[in-house]
Amino acid sequence: MTVAIVGFGRFGRALGGLLEEAGIPYRAWDPGVDIPESHRARSVREAVQDATHVVVAVPVALMRHVLLDLNHYLRPEQLVMDVGSVKVRPVQALTEVLGARVPWVGTHPLFGPLSLAMAERPLHVVLCPNPLHPEATAQARAFFEQLGCDIIEQTPEGHDRVMAHTHALTFFVAKGMVDAGSGVDVPFAPASFRSLSRTIQLVRSDAGHLFSAIQHENPFAREARAHLLEALRNVHRELDAQPTEVGFPEEPPLAPPAALETGLPELQETRALIDQVDRELVELLARRAELAKRALKAKAQAGQPVPDPAREEAMLTARREWAAARGLEPDGVEAIFRAILRFSRRAQQNRG
Numbered sequence: 001m002t003v004a005i006v007g008f009g010r011f012g013r014a015l016g017g018l019l020e021e022a023g024i025p026y027r028a029w030d031p032g033v034d035i036p037e038s039h040r041a042r043s044v045r046e047a048v049q050d051a052t053h054v055v056v057a058v059p060v061a062l063m064r065h066v067l068l069d070l071n072h073y074l075r076p077e078q079l080v081m082d083v084g085s086v087k088v089r090p091v092q093a094l095t096e097v098l099g100a101r102v103p104w105v106g107t108h109p110l111f112g113p114l115s116l117a118m119a120e121r122p123l124h125v126v127l128c129p130n131p132l133h134p135e136a137t138a139q140a141r142a143f144f145e146q147l148g149c150d151i152i153e154q155t156p157e158g159h160d161r162v163m164a165h166t167h168a169l170t171f172f173v174a175k176g177m178v179d180a181g182s183g184v185d186v187p188f189a190p191a192s193f194r195s196l197s198r199t200i201q202l203v204r205s206d207a208g209h210l211f212s213a214i215q216h217e218n219p220f221a222r223e224a225r226a227h228l229l230e231a232l233r234n235v236h237r238e239l240d241a242q243p244t245e246v247g248f249p250e251e252p253p254l255a256p257p258a259a260l261e262t263g264l265p266e267l268q269e270t271r272a273l274i275d276q277v278d279r280e281l282v283e284l285l286a287r288r289a290e291l292a293k294r295a296l297k298a299k300a301q302a303g304q305p306v307p308d309p310a311r312e313e314a315m316l317t318a319r320r321e322w323a324a325a326r327g328l329e330p331d332g333v334e335a336i337f338r339a340i341l342r343f344s345r346r347a348q349q350n351r352g
């Protein structure tokens, strides 16, 4: 398998990293950005000529234009995939430009550079099978599975409807909060805001074309936004009309929790919560192991020592301080991190 990445923006670059991790060779073409020499193609023709898989990772608004150009060089034994955040319009462009001549599949990887940098797993990809190329879906599935992704199949319309009510609305709300100055230089924030602030950061750091694409290129986004605005206006009106009642219906006087009477449900509930926290800890350990593997690779390239006792000592000091600030016993937390570092070094030895 050899992959051509056409468009080496934030997503194209992130995909290149994933391919490299999986040991799959690729060539990239993008006249507008710096591409590492070992992967750079000098023309779109050179990028695609030896490729078995061609990934078109350009802004959705440029898709048709780029496909028209690419079409001169594509052959029927290749597989073309777009990776746009919306699917109805890119699939229309693929149908009109490539049609039945070259196999293609519309795809939407539900991850980006940030989730990859944070080693989030599992990675999900939506595939939109099309009747012109029934066999291409299986090939696209195999391609993304090799990169460690879980696959969801959807129609382009089904995909865009879901995205209009999730991706587009989340970005819409976050953009509104950014423009209204929410969360800038606040001295403290509640947990409810902290979870949203990640989206706000995403919107702030976003390549502008992503926001525009998920709003303008999704045929259902406008209606979803209007619907949300209407709902918000209603909530606002209700709050004005009944300032003390909305959202706080009168509650019956508090009965003593059953847990205090039997002693059992509270323990059960607490144990369920402990299980949940431990599951998150295991998930975090898995992400940490991924990052350690990446650090190992970077060190190998830079000729730096593996393992690194100086870095480990500095890390342990910092973690002792974090523990103390959080009211935990520094010796205990240090012991946990010593175990994590042992585990990390072992994982680096096994998987590096």
Ligand SMILES: O=C(O)C(=O)C[C@]1(C(=O)O)C=C[C@@H](O)C=C1
Pocket (backbone or CB within 6 Å): 292, 295, 296, 299, 306, 307, 308, 309, 311, 312, 341, 344, 345
């Ligand atoms: O930071 C590094 O250099 C890593 O390789 C990562 C890591 C870690 O797990 O945090 C692993 C081994 C090193 O001895 C120090 C740190």
